[in-house]
Amino acid sequence: MSDPNQDDRAPLRAVARARARIAIILTAAMIAVYFGFISLIAFNPALLARKVSDGLSLGILLGALVIVASWVLTWIYVRWANTHYDTAIKAMGRPKP
């Protein structure tokens, strides 16, 4: 296929790959955190019953940390996208008509 725009697409492909990589890594991290927590509930409830301090069981602490982990992961992504991704897209300019 002879496409005169063929070379123009290389930078876009690179950005697409970079974004896909970040998206997959962060999604995998979220899945690992949440299903790690659920697996402990399912397979090792006794561990989650252990007290970290008076009144605070490991289960409640980890549950709160799952929520905190969601915040941290979204923050990492937004930071990456606002700096690297947006810059790369802007650098390519508007696509040719």
Added chain:
Amino acid sequence: MNTAIGQPNGIAMAFFFVFIAITLGITYWAARRTKTTEQFYAAGRTVSPAQNGFALAGDYMSAASFLGIAGLVSTTGFDGLIYSTGWLVGWPVVLFLIAEPLRNLGKYTFADVVAFRLSQTPVRIAAATGTLATVVFYLIAQMVGAGGLIKLMFGISYETAIVIVGAAMIAYVLFGGMLATTWVQIVKAVLLLGGALMLAVLVLVRFNMNPAVLFAAAAARYGDAVLAPGKLVSNPGDAISLGMALMFGTAGLPHILMRFYTVPDARSARTSVFYATGLIGFFYLLTFILGFGAMVLVGPDAIRAVDKGGNMAAPLLAELLGGTPFLGFIAAVAFATILAVVAGLALAGASALSHDLWASVVRRGHASGSEELKVARAATVVLGVTAVLLGITFKGQNVAFMVSLAFAIAASGNFPALLLSMFWTRFSTAGAVASILTGTFGTLLLIWLSPTIQVDVLHRADAWFPLKNPALVTIPLSFAVGIVVSLVTAPKVADARFAHHQRQMHMGATGD
């Protein structure tokens, strides 16, 4: 304890009428700015990221999250928190995988995205099926919940409550479209977060402002077991399956996906999920406090005495801490919560009927904007009336499973096709249709054969399918069917078409 719950409550009524008056005022204002399809479906794409963040939170935090989780924690302890975390972890997934490509590729519905480089008619029909199945089951759960709760809190009849909810929902969407719906969500989100925060602070004041002291008090009175996993999750398969439905269902909920079209561009879509994740996570952290607070201060027996399901834990707690006025406020917030969620659902369902089925399938893209708008408004009325009739039909039925059913359909019917259409070059029309239909009808079939229906609803001894939620089977199945059918039908994907797709996915529509 003596409670005013179940008595007609003047203060609750007053708060509720203020809410209705404000939201109808917003609708009047929005109606004058709702003349085109873009304004009706997407608020003219003028919503700011922060506004959309609150609106997403408002669309998402249903009465099930507020009353349901607080009730579950107050009666079972730790187990209720499984929902608090599960309902949040879908949001980062929405951000990483869905929000920005969706905004760049689509106009009004998620079917726009799936159909972007595939055959319009079959894909639109399948996607509208997935959307409507999700919306209808979610609506039934909300309507039946609304009727029961409102009857309990305000002392008015079930049918009256359903009709009020239906009428308000139709008014918001019919006249004010997405702009009114968005502002109803924002008002509701602020009220709900404010109410929950006030309640949590009033609880913590009694426990040195330290949640650990509260948890210790709960353990001292009801045993250490309340701080640890209990019998809600007896079967590991059930735990993981429910977790999958909650996590991936969020990324397939049509009324949530539709919100990303209301902001000006992909970057705003990204920022709005960041706000939404913060707000929703904060709310779910508060449910820890509300649940254990109700357990210690009100007591599980007193909560179950008012409502077997425990749904009145938060209102009872409000009454105990702030008297009848605070109960009235929280009851009105719960009503507003339900009302806002059903409005979002009605708009998403109406869009599937008018934009996907009427404009794209019946009229093959040749409907004028004003014609599509008329159909969208007619569809809103049809859906609203249907919701009221379904709410009355299912009166007194056990519909608690329908929320997790809606999540399972969204996760298995909508999410896989959406993801594959964005990221996989060889995804074909046949693959998309097969994936959506397998996910949607597979979920319905397996839930019918599961203990959820056979044992809990039909009271049979056992069920053919072992899991209460089918997502563990239906999500992988839907992906597998989509991939295999695409490979078998060996599509001639024009490279230029995918290149155009990829360019628009990252850079947005350019009008060419």
